[in-house]
Amino acid sequence: MNARELTLCEAVAEFVHDGDTVALEGFTHLIPFAAGHEIIRQERRDLTLVRMTPDIIYDQLIGMGCVKKLIFSWAGNPGAGSLHRFRDAVENSYPHPLEIEEHSHAGMAARYQATASGLPFGVLRGYAGTDLSRLSPTIRWITCPFTGEELAAVPSLSIDVSVICAQQADRRGNVMMWGITGVQKEAVLSATRSVVLVEEVVEEFTPHVNGVVLPSWTIDAVVVVPGGSFPSYSEDYSERANDFYAQWEGISRDRATFDAWMTTHVLETKNHEEFMASLTVSLASRHD
Amino acid sequence: MTEVSQLPTPLDWTSDEIMTVVAARELTGEMVCFVGIGLPSRAAILARSTHAPDVTLVYESGCIGAKPDRLPPSIGDGVLSRTADAVVSVPEIFSYWLQSGRIDVGFLGAAQVDKRGNINTTVVGDYDRPSVRLPGAGGAPEITTSCGQVIITLRHSARAFVEKLDFVTSVGHFEDEALERQREKHGHGPQVIVTDLCVMRYQRESREFELTSLHPGVQIEDVLAQTGWPVIVSDDLQETAPPSNEELVALRGFTEGDQASR
Numbered sequence: 001m002n003a004r005e006l007t008l009c010e011a012v013a014e015f016v017h018d019g020d021t022v023a024l025e026g027f028t029h030l031i032p033f034a035a036g037h038e039i040i041r042q043e044r045r046d047l048t049l050v051r052m053t054p055d056i057i058y059d060q061l062i063g064m065g066c067v068k069k070l071i072f073s074w075a076g077n078p079g080a081g082s083l084h085r086f087r088d089a090v091e092n093s094y095p096h097p098l099e100i101e102e103h104s105h106a107g108m109a110a111r112y113q114a115t116a117s118g119l120p121f122g123v124l125r126g127y128a129g130t131d132l133s134r135l136s137p138t139i140r141w142i143t144c145p146f147t148g149e150e151l152a153a154v155p156s157l158s159i160d161v162s163v164i165c166a167q168q169a170d171r172r173g174n175v176m177m178w179g180i181t182g183v184q185k186e187a188v189l190s191a192t193r194s195v196v197l198v199e200e201v202v203e204e205f206t207p208h209v210n211g212v213v214l215p216s217w218t219i220d221a222v223v224v225v226p227g228g229s230f231p232s233y234s235e236d237y238s239e240r241a242n243d244f245y246a247q248w249e250g251i252s253r254d255r256a257t258f259d260a261w262m263t264t265h266v267l268e269t270k271n272h273e274e275f276m277a278s279l280t281v282s283l284a285s286r287h288d
Numbered sequence: 289m290t291e292v293s294q295l296p297t298p299l300d301w302t303s304d305e306i307m308t309v310v311a312a313r314e315l316t317g318e319m320v321c322f323v324g325i326g327l328p329s330r331a332a333i334l335a336r337s338t339h340a341p342d343v344t345l346v347y348e349s350g351c352i353g354a355k356p357d358r359l360p361p362s363i364g365d366g367v368l369s370r371t372a373d374a375v376v377s378v379p380e381i382f383s384y385w386l387q388s389g390r391i392d393v394g395f396l397g398a399a400q401v402d403k404r405g406n407i408n409t410t411v412v413g414d415y416d417r418p419s420v421r422l423p424g425a426g427g428a429p430e431i432t433t434s435c436g437q438v439i440i441t442l443r444h445s446a447r448a449f450v451e452k453l454d455f456v457t458s459v460g461h462f463e464d465e466a467l468e469r470q471r472e473k474h475g476h477g478p479q480v481i482v483t484d485l486c487v488m489r490y491q492r493e494s495r496e497f498e499l500t501s502l503h504p505g506v507q508i509e510d511v512l513a514q515t516g517w518p519v520i521v522s523d524d525l526q527e528t529a530p531p532s533n534e535e536l537v538a539l540r541g542f543t544e545g546d547q548a549s550r
Contacts, residue, residue, distance in 0.1 A: 027349050027378055028364020052378065053426075076423035078325055079361035083423075090421040102410075105348060106387065106430040109379040125387055126430045128471065129459035135415065179369045180349045183378045210375040235366055242361050 003173035003196070003219040008228075008272065011195045011221040012038045016047075019068075020160040023050040023191065024057060026232060027182030028078065028240070030165040032197050033057045034228035034272040040064045041266060050157060052108045052183055056231070056248050059083040060266070062098060063258050069099035071157070073108040079242075081249035085258060094255070101138060104130075107154050112183050115156040115190035127152045162191035165229045166214070167237060169198045170205055173216035178208035179235030185212050188219065195221045197228040199237045225272050301531045303484035304443075306503050308334060308539060309531040311395075311441040311482040319392045320344040322431055325363045327441045328395035330543065331482075333359060338538050346391060348427045350376045358542045382427070386434050389474060394435035396428055396478075398442050400453050403496045403517045405440065405460025405478030407432065408453040415455060428458040433471055437479045444483035450516040461495060468495075486511050487528060494520055501526040 006014070016022060016039055024032050036057035039047075048069040049058055055077060061067050063085030075086050089098035103111065110122030123142065127133040133152065142153045164184040166177035175196045177184065188194045196219050205213070227234075231241035251261045269275045301309075311331035315321055316339070323332045323345050333356055336343050345354045349364040353373030360367050369375050376385070385391065399422050400408035407428060413419035432438050438460075442448055460478045462468040471477065478497075481488040487501035498520040499511055508521060531539075 028362045029349075029366070029369070072424065074423050074426035078363065087421045091418055102424050104425040104429040105378070105427040106382040107425075109382045113379045113383075124383070124430070125474065126433070128433060129456065129462055129467065130425075130429050131410070131415070131456045132425060132429070179366065180351065180364050180375060181377055182349065182364075185377065186379060210369075212377075233366065235369065240361075240365065245361070 002216040003169075003222045005173070005201075006221045006223055008034060008038045008197070008223050008225055009042075011223050012042050015161050015193045015195055015220060016042075016044055016163075017160070018044055019046045020044075021048040021050060021158055023159050023162040023187045025051060025162060025164050025182060025184045025187040026229070027053060027180055029180040029182070029232060030177060030184065030229055030234055031055065031057060031232035032163045032165045032228065033230055033232060034225045034275070035163045035195065035197060036061055037266045037272070037275055040066060040262070050159060052105055054083065054086065056083070056245065059085040059248070059252055060262065062086050062089050063095070063252070064262060065095045067098060069101065071101045071103075073103045073105045077245055077248055080245040084249075084252040088255070101136070102132065103136075103138070103154065104132070107139070107152070109183060111154050111157050112186035112190055114154070115159065116186040119156060121153045121155050123151050123153055125151055157190055159187070159191040161193040161195065162187040163195045163197070164188060165197045165234060167199050167234055168205065169196070169201045169222045169224075171201065171203060173219065173222050174205070174213055175219060175222065176205050176208070176211055176213045178211040181210070181212045185214060188214055193220045194218065195223060197223050197225045199226050199228075199234050200224065227276060228272055230276065298530065299533050299536050301536055303503070305536060305539060306528070306531055307441060307443070307482060307484040309535045310487060310503070310528055311439060312338065312535070314439045314480055314482065315340050315343050315393065315395075318342045318344070320346060320390065321393045321395055322346045322348070322386060322391045322427075322435055323363070324394075324396045324427070324431070326397050328397055328439070329363070330359055330539075331441060332395055333542060334535070334539050337542065338535055346381070346385065348378065348381055350378055350381045352376065352381075352385065382430065386427075386430060389434065389436075391434065392436045394431035394438040396431060396438060396440050396458075398440055398448070400448055400450050401440060401442065401481065402450055402453050402460070403519075404463070405438075405481065405490060405497060406453055406456050407440070407458040407460065408455045410455040410457045412454055425457050432458040432460065432477055433475055435475050437476045439480050439482065440478050441482045444485040444511065444514045446514050446516055449514060461490065463495070485514065488519070489522075491520075496520055498522045499525065501528045503528045504530050
């Protein structure tokens with residue numbers, strides 16, 4: 001069945017449920033921030049979040065109490081600081097304890113590849129001698145039946161729904177992304193359901209160097225949200241808001257400041273347009 | 289540029305600047321380098337823009353042959369993908385490019401390091417109840433074992449240079465000889481640590497990083513005081529050549545307005 005065009009509110013209501021395992025993927029580029037905000041507005045709970053590089057949107061979901069468990073390989077705010085809500089959850093169990101399952105990037109990539117391929121586990125030459133391999137039940141050793149080499153095995157993921165951003169959809173609901181495309185293709189092909197946020201719908205795609213196309217029948221919903229990756233970016237549509245990443249350090253460090261910010265900008269806005277408008281207002285008032 | 293290099297007196301420099309400049313000098317010729325975020329990225333870009341224009345920069349975001357003219361705040365910045373020879377998926381960069389042995393040098397930062405070049409970027413304190421939760425492994429565990437060799441760069445402090453890591457995120461060198469020989473089939477691991485005080489190089493015989501070069505103005509005692517293990521001082525201890533004006537001008541040119549600098 002081909003993808004349907006829905007609003008973000010409709011797509012989250014229909015496809016993201018309490019207790020689901022959800023991957024909002026993106027590698028610096030094309031991060032589906034608007035979808036994370038909508039999940040917070042709809043007050044989803046007990047989510048298991050999957051992501052190689054959890055950043056600010058996962059910090060927000062954790063801080064707002066939506067998350068039970070995090071499966072990841074690098075949790076930080078690159079070039080700007082820490083994820084303070086993630087740290088508060090791990091270090092102080094606030095707002096509640098956060099279960100973590102962590103890997104290296106190579107291990108997470110192998111898990112996604114295996115899942116997209118319909119295999120029970122992925123194989124890599126990695127983890128040797130590390131404490132992760134000692135502590136994690138999701139890293140085991142296997143012997144190559146042909147060479148005898150010891151290799152690491154990592155289990156595939158069970159993802160209920162993946163949400164990604166792409167630049168464009170066409171009229172039939174195929175989507176295309178270009179620039180840094182990370183692990184988004186594998187995330188969609190690993191999930192039972194998938195939602196793709198796009199900048200615009202075009203009649204027909206113009207081929208792009210390094211462009212990745214996902215056929216309509218691999219996607220459940222296409223949602224048009226211009227600028228939906230803000231403060232991340234969409235190559236050829238927007239620039240990364242590096243200032244926002246830097247400001248997050250100050251917003252997220254303190255629990256009360258974080259709560260107030262989330263209330264003003266996410267809970268009290270109805271959708272992505274209102275969210276963006278609320279940021280403009282607060283930027284303007286700061287210059288008073 | 290020409291006018292600057294004709295200045296009669298050398299420019300002043302900071303300890304962070306000499307660290308970046310000295311780390312950059314480790315990249316030469318046509319090396320293919322897998323670049324970590326932060327200090328390593330800064331040094332790798334400096335190398336490409338000064339003495340090593342033919343170095344190939346590879347980022348874990350999938351950007352191969354990136355040619356940034358400014359410091360990207362993250363490894364997924366648009367300046368990397370727009371200037372790259374090829375942009376591939378993240379599973380591909382780790383499997384076809386890193387694991388397969390196509391990378392000469394891995395360039396990494398660290399929160400904690402020990403005398404064998406083991407790295408911790410996971411936790412300070414107990415894993416289940418950490419006093420500080422760090423970002424985690426990222427690409428480092430496989431970068432350290434799959435690249436031909438690894439350069440580590442970080443600021444020197446007793447908190448960072450420890451006798452025993454709180455968590456071994458990435459293995460530098462194995463204590464066990466058989467394991468070490470096994471790993472050497474795929475790469476030689478960390479060979480040099482460049483800090484804001486000195487350069488330490490790995491010695492196969494002692495299985496430790498030894499102090500091989502002091503930056504100008506730094507005393508052996510300064511290094512010992514900031515290192516959590518009794519460092520072996522090389523018989524051939526050198527003084528690091530200070531940053532040249534050209535190196536400093538290039539570095540300051542692309543770090544201007546850089547939010548990541550501290």
